[in-house]
Amino acid sequence: MAEIQNLRTSAETGLSSLFEASRKSFGTEEAIAREEAFRFFEAAGLPSRRVEAFKYTDLRAAMKEAVPPAEAPSAEAAQTAVASAKGFAGLDAARLTFVNGHLIRNLSDLDGLPAGLTVTPLNDAMGKSDARLRLLAPVEQARENPVYQLNTAFLADGALISVAPGTKIERALHLRFIGSGSESFSTATRVLVDIGDDAEITLLESHEGPNGLTYQPNDALDVRVGKQAVFRHARLNREGNAAIALSTISVRLDDESRLETVNLVTGAVLSRHQIFMHVAGVNVNAVVNGAAMLGDGQLADSTLLADHAAVGGIGREMFKTVIDGNATGVFQGKIIVRQAAQQTDGKMKSDCLLLSDEGQMMNKPELEIFADDVACGHGATCGAPDDDLLFYLMARGLPRAVAESLLVQAFVGEAIESVTHEGARAALIGEIEAWLAARA
Amino acid sequence: MPAVQETIDRVRSIDLDQYKYGFETTIEMEKSAKGISEDVVRFISAKKNEPAWLLEWRLDAYRRWLTMKEPEWARVSYDKVDYSDIYYYAAPKRPAAMSLDEIDPEILKTYEKLGIPLREVEVLEGIAPERRVAVDAVFDSVSVATTFKKELSKAGVIFMPISEAVQEYPELVQKYLGTVVPSTDNFFATLNSAVFSDGSFVYIPPGVRCPMELSTYFRINERDTGQFERTLIIADKGSYVSYLEGCTAPKRDDNQLHAAVVELVALDDAEIKYSTVQNWYPGDNEGKGGIYNFVTKRGDCRGDRSKISWTQVETGSAITWKYPSCILRGDESRGEFYSIAVSNGMQQVDSGTKMIHLGKNTTSRIISKGISAGRSQNTYRGLVSAHKKAKNARNFTNCDSLLIGDQCGAHTVPYIESKNASAVFEHEATTSKISEDQKFYCLQRGLSEEEATALIVNGFVRDVLQQLPMEFAVEAQKLISISLEGSVG
Numbered sequence: 001m002a003e004i005q006n007l008r009t010s011a012e013t014g015l016s017s018l019f020e021a022s023r024k025s026f027g028t029e030e031a032i033a034r035e036e037a038f039r040f041f042e043a044a045g046l047p048s049r050r051v052e053a054f055k056y057t058d059l060r061a062a063m064k065e066a067v068p069p070a071e072a073p074s075a076e077a078a079q080t081a082v083a084s085a086k087g088f089a090g091l092d093a094a095r096l097t098f099v100n101g102h103l104i105r106n107l108s109d110l111d112g113l114p115a116g117l118t119v120t121p122l123n124d125a126m127g128k129s130d131a132r133l134r135l136l137a138p139v140e141q142a143r144e145n146p147v148y149q150l151n152t153a154f155l156a157d158g159a160l161i162s163v164a165p166g167t168k169i170e171r172a173l174h175l176r177f178i179g180s181g182s183e184s185f186s187t188a189t190r191v192l193v194d195i196g197d198d199a200e201i202t203l204l205e206s207h208e209g210p211n212g213l214t215y216q217p218n219d220a221l222d223v224r225v226g227k228q229a230v231f232r233h234a235r236l237n238r239e240g241n242a243a244i245a246l247s248t249i250s251v252r253l254d255d256e257s258r259l260e261t262v263n264l265v266t267g268a269v270l271s272r273h274q275i276f277m278h279v280a281g282v283n284v285n286a287v288v289n290g291a292a293m294l295g296d297g298q299l300a301d302s303t304l305l306a307d308h309a310a311v312g313g314i315g316r317e318m319f320k321t322v323i324d325g326n327a328t329g330v331f332q333g334k335i336i337v338r339q340a341a342q343q344t345d346g347k348m349k350s351d352c353l354l355l356s357d358e359g360q361m362m363n364k365p366e367l368e369i370f371a372d373d374v375a376c377g378h379g380a381t382c383g384a385p386d387d388d389l390l391f392y393l394m395a396r397g398l399p400r401a402v403a404e405s406l407l408v409q410a411f412v413g414e415a416i417e418s419v420t421h422e423g424a425r426a427a428l429i430g431e432i433e434a435w436l437a438a439r440a
Numbered sequence: 441m442p443a444v445q446e447t448i449d450r451v452r453s454i455d456l457d458q459y460k461y462g463f464e465t466t467i468e469m470e471k472s473a474k475g476i477s478e479d480v481v482r483f484i485s486a487k488k489n490e491p492a493w494l495l496e497w498r499l500d501a502y503r504r505w506l507t508m509k510e511p512e513w514a515r516v517s518y519d520k521v522d523y524s525d526i527y528y529y530a531a532p533k534r535p536a537a538m539s540l541d542e543i544d545p546e547i548l549k550t551y552e553k554l555g556i557p558l559r560e561v562e563v564l565e566g567i568a569p570e571r572r573v574a575v576d577a578v579f580d581s582v583s584v585a586t587t588f589k590k591e592l593s594k595a596g597v598i599f600m601p602i603s604e605a606v607q608e609y610p611e612l613v614q615k616y617l618g619t620v621v622p623s624t625d626n627f628f629a630t631l632n633s634a635v636f637s638d639g640s641f642v643y644i645p646p647g648v649r650c651p652m653e654l655s656t657y658f659r660i661n662e663r664d665t666g667q668f669e670r671t672l673i674i675a676d677k678g679s680y681v682s683y684l685e686g687c688t689a690p691k692r693d694d695n696q697l698h699a700a701v702v703e704l705v706a707l708d709d710a711e712i713k714y715s716t717v718q719n720w721y722p723g724d725n726e727g728k729g730g731i732y733n734f735v736t737k738r739g740d741c742r743g744d745r746s747k748i749s750w751t752q753v754e755t756g757s758a759i760t761w762k763y764p765s766c767i768l769r770g771d772e773s774r775g776e777f778y779s780i781a782v783s784n785g786m787q788q789v790d791s792g793t794k795m796i797h798l799g800k801n802t803t804s805r806i807i808s809k810g811i812s813a814g815r816s817q818n819t820y821r822g823l824v825s826a827h828k829k830a831k832n833a834r835n836f837t838n839c840d841s842l843l844i845g846d847q848c849g850a851h852t853v854p855y856i857e858s859k860n861a862s863a864v865f866e867h868e869a870t871t872s873k874i875s876e877d878q879k880f881y882c883l884q885r886g887l888s889e890e891e892a893t894a895l896i897v898n899g900f901v902r903d904v905l906q907q908l909p910m911e912f913a914v915e916a917q918k919l920i921s922i923s924l925e926g927s928v929g
Contacts, residue, residue, distance in 0.1 A: 052513065339846050354861035357828075363856035365867070372843035380856050383864035 014066025037152035070185035087206025101187025116167030122158035165196030179209025255281030296325030323359035501633035605641035639669035675710035708743030727786030730758025741773035765794035783816035
C-alpha cells in the first residue's frame with residue numbers, strides 16, 4: 001500500500017542548513033546532545049496537524065521559513081530594549097535579562113544574590129562541564145517533543161539556577177526575555193532550576209517583543225524540585241503580535257514537594273506552551289494553571305502532560321481561555337496515572353469563554369489511568385458569557401461592556417488567584433485589565 | 441476509591457469463561473475463493489445478482505481500499521489481519537428458504553440455542569413472551585430468515601435483507617446507500633463497501649410508527665471468514681423505529697474479522713432508536729482468539745427536528761474499534777449516545793461517539809460508562825464539534841470509568857471543538873453533576889450519597905436498557921446493576 005511521504009518544507013531545509021552552519025561552534029558533550037536532538041527532529045520534520053499532539057497547532061504550516069538564530073545585541077540595543085520592557089516591571093525582584101535570547105550579564109543580578117541562591121550563565125557551565133548539566137531534560141516525554149528538540153538543537157544561552165537545600169528565598173527571581181530589532185530572528189534559551197530539599201523559590205518570567213516583528217522565541221525551563229521543596233512560578237507571555245512563541249516547562253517533583261505554576265498569554269500570533277510534569281515522589285501537590293486572552297488572528301495552545309508515577313499525588317489543573325475576534329484557543333491536557341500511583345487525586349479543567357462568533361476553541365482533556373484506587377476527573381466547558389449574569393449586572397446599572405468585562409475578569413481571575421506572590425498576582429491582573437480596556 | 445465486592449462479583453459473573461455462545465454449527469457452506477481480489481468482489485456481486493451500478497460501486501471501493509492504510513491511532517494493539525487469508529463470503533449451501541420450514545434445521549437449532557425467536561407462530565399463539573420483535577437473522581454472509589415481513593408490510597414498513605432490497609427497491613437503496621458512510625470513509629468502511637454480503641434494510645414510510653421492534657441477529661459461524669454486513673435504515677418524515685442488534689460467534693483460537701457498516705437516515709421529525717448488545721467471542725483469558733470488531737456506525741439527522749439515539753452494551757470482542765456517531769444536520773435535531781462497555785481478560789476497547797453539530801439549535805447528549813477488569817484496556821474516544829452555523833448547539837457529555845484490579849487501564853480521549861460562541865458544551869467525568877434535587881430527594885429518604893448516585897444513574901441507564909428485547913437481556917440485566925462506586929473520571 002502506498003506510503004505518503006511528506007515533502008520537506010523550505011523551513012525544514014532551512015533549519016537543517018542553519019544547524020549545519022552553527023555546528024562548528026559547539027563543545028563536545030553538548031554537541032552530541034544537540035546532534036541527537038536535531039537528528040530526531042529532522043527525521044519527523046516540523047509537526048503538522050497529522051501529528052496527534054499538534055492536531056490543532058500546525059507548526060509545519062505556521063513556520064514557513066527557517067529564521068536565523070539571533071546575534072547577541074549591542075550594549076546600547078540591550079539598554080534600549082530593557083528600558084521599554086513592561087512585564088513584571090517595577091516589582092521588587094532579582095533580575096536576569098535576556099535580549100534576543102542572549103543573557104546580558106551587565107543587566108543581570110548574577111552577584112549579590114541571597115545566600116543559598118546561585119546563578120551561572122549556561123555558557124559558562126557548558127565550558128566547565130558543570131555536573132548540574134546532567135539535570136537538564138528531567139522528563140522523558142519532553143525529550144521526545146519536537147519543540148523541545150529544536151530548543152536543544154539550537155540552544156544558544158541560558159542559566160543554571162540552584163537553590164541550596166533548606167534555603168527559602170524570599171525575594172522573587174525575575175527572568176525577563178525581551179525581543180528587539182527589525183530583522184527576523186529565532187532564539188533558543190534554556191534555564192535550569194535545581195531546588196534542593198526543603199528549599200523554596202519564586203520565579204517570574206516575562207516574555208515580550210515589538211509588534212510587527214516576525215521572530216520565533218523557543219524557551220525551555222527544566223526544573224527539579226527536591227523533597228519538601230516549593231517551586232512557585234508565574235509566566236507572562238506578552239510577545240509582539242507577529243511572534244511565533246514556543247515554550248516548554250519540564251518539571252520533576254520529588255517527595256512531598258509543591259509546584260505552583262501559572263502562564264498568562266496575551267501576546268504572539270501563535271503560541272504553544274507545553275508543560276511536562278513528572279510526579280516522581282510521593283504526596284506531591286501540584287497546581288498548574290493557565291489563562292489566555294486572545295484577539296483577532298491569534299492562536300494559543302496550552303499542552304499539559306501530568307504523569308503521576310508515585311503514590312498520593314494531588315494535581316489541580318485549571319485553564320481559562322477568553323476568545324475574541326477570530327482567535328483560536330487550544331487546550332490539550334493529559335493526566336497519566338501509572339500503576340504505582342495509587343491514591344492519586346487529579347482534577348483537570350478547561351473553560352472557555354467565546355466573546356465573538358468567529359472564535360473557536362479546541363479542547364482535548366485526556367485521562368490515561370492504570371491504577372484502580374484513584375480519583376481523577378476532567379471537565380471542559382465552552383460557551384458565551386451567561387445572559388442571566390449579564391442581565392443581573394446590567395439591571396444594576398452597569399453598561400453592557402462593563403458588565404461583560406467584569407464577568408471576563410472573574411472568569412480568568414480564577415486561574416490567577418493561586419499565585420502566592422502578591423506583586424506578581426497584581427501584575428497579572430493588571431495585564432487582564434489592560435487587555436479588557438484595549439478591547440473596549 | 442476501589443471497586444466494591446458486589447461490583448467485582450457481578451463483573452466476574454459475566455467473565456470470559458462464561459461465554460455461552462461459543463458453540464459451532466456444522467453445516468455445509470459455500471464460500472468464495474480465499475482472499476480478496478476484483479474477482480471475489482465480482483463473485484459476491486454475482487451471487488447477489490446485483491445491478492451494474494452496485495458492482496461498479498463495489499469495484500470503486502475495492503480499488504480505493506488498495507491505496508488505503510489501516511488506521512493506527514486507536515489505543516489498541518493486535519496482530520494485523522492478513523486480508524488475503526480470509527473468506528469474504530460464506531453462505532449455507534441450501535437454496536434460499538421461502539418459508540421457515542425450508543431453512544436448514546441446523547441453523548434453526550443454532551438460533552434456538554441462542555434464544556432468538558425465528559418462529560412467529562409461537563409468539564402469535566402466546567406461548568413465548570408477549571413481546572413481539574421482528575428478526576432478521578444473518579448467518580455468516582447471508583440473511584437466513586426474516587420474520588413478520590407480512591405484518592410489517594401492511595404498515596408499509598420495509599424490513600428485509602439488503603440483498604433483497606437491492607432487487608425489490610433498487611431506487612431506494614441507490615438513493616441512500618453510502619450517503620452517510622461514503623465508500624471512501626475509512627479503511628474498514630471502504631473494505632466493507634467492496635465486499636459487504638448482507639445486512640438489514642429498513643424503510644419506514646412518512647408518519648408511520650413501526651408497529652414492532654425490528655432486530656437483526658448476527659452470527660459468525662464459519663472458520664476463517666470475515667463478516668461484512670451493511671445495514672441501512674431510513675426513517676421518512678415523522679416516522680419512528682426502534683432497532684436492535686445482537687451478535688455472537690463460536691469460541692476459536694484464531695481471530696476473526698467483523699467489519700460492518702451501519703447507516704441511519706432520519707428525515708424531518710423522524711426518530712431512530714438503535715440498540716446494540718455486542719457479545720462477539722472475546723477470546724480467552726490469555727487473549728487467544730476472539731473477534732476483531734471494526735465497525736463504522738453513523739446516523740444522519742438529515743431532517744429538522746429529527747432524532748437518532750444509539751445505545752450500546754459492549755461486552756464481547758477481542759478488539760473493539762467503534763464510534764457510533766450522529767451528524768446533526770437538520771435544525772433542532774437531536775443525537776444521543778448511551779454506552780456501557782465492559783472489558784475483561786485481554787480485551788481492548790476503543791469506543792466512543794462523534795456528535796457533529798451542523799444545524800441550528802441542535803442538541804446532543806453522551807453518557808458513557810466504561811468498566812475494565814482483568815488485563816484489559818478500555819478507552820472512551822469522542823468528538824463533539826459545533827460548526828460555525830450551529831447556533832445554540834448544546835452538548836452534555838458524561839463519561840465515567842471504573843477499574844477493577846490494578847492490571848487494567850481506563851482511558852478517556854475527548855475532543856471538544858467549538859466554532860460558535862452560542863454553542864454551549866459541557867464535558868465532565870464525575871458523577872457530581874447529577875441533579876442536586878434528585879439526589880437530595882434520595883438522601884432525605886435515608887440513602888447514602890453513593891447509593892443515591894448509583895440509583896439515579898442506573899435508573900437512567902435502565903430506562904434505555906429496558907428497550908432491549910428479552911433475548912438480549914441476560915448480559916444487560918447484569919450490567920445495569922453494577923454500581924458506580926469507585927468510578928474514576
